[in-house]
Amino acid sequence: MASVEEFGSSGRKQVVELNLVPFIDLMSVCIIFLLITAVWTQVSMVQLGSSIYSKKTSEEPVPPPPFSEVVLRVDVLPEGFRLVVGSERFLIPTLNGKYDKDTLISKLKEVKQKYPEKVDGVTSVRDEIMYKNLVSAMDALTLAGFPQVSITATGVM
Secondary structure (H helix, E strand, O other): OEEEEEEOOOOOEEEEEEOOHHHHHHHHHHHHHHHHHHHHHHHHHHHHHOOOOOOOOOOOOOOOOOOOOOOEEEEEEOOEEEEEEOOEEEEEEOEOOEOOHHHHHHHHHHHHHHOOOOOEEEEEEOOOOOHHHHHHHHHHHHHOOOOEEEEEEOOOO
16 A cells, blocks of 8 residues: 655644555556557558558469459539549539439449449548438449449548
8 A cells, every 4th residue: 555644734744545446447447448459450450451452472463353443433522423434534513502413323324334344433522521412422323333332531632
């Protein structure tokens, strides 16, 4: 036990015992939390670092997945949707302040006809965009035949 010596109002020396058990309990919980958090951070870095496009150690070249070189991205911007297919870009502006989901779906169906085996697409969104507009872009990708939708958030596009 820890103790503190102090002089009381009468001038006599008093010894006060401090109970350190609650402090030790608090520190042990903090250390456990720190260790668990560090492990999860390391696991997520390992998962992000591994990719099907990373270099292999074998001599044989591994062919990329079908249509991996064709980028399909729907950017949700304040001025409307921007569809990026490879190096082509299409802007679908808002109509009376509302996003034009029907035009986006028709453009995405044209892309699906051009690349029938492609099943993935990316939705990119800025921080100031409302969540319902992001969901509209994801729904449009799914309805057009691209069920594997991933989301990325960027500040500047």
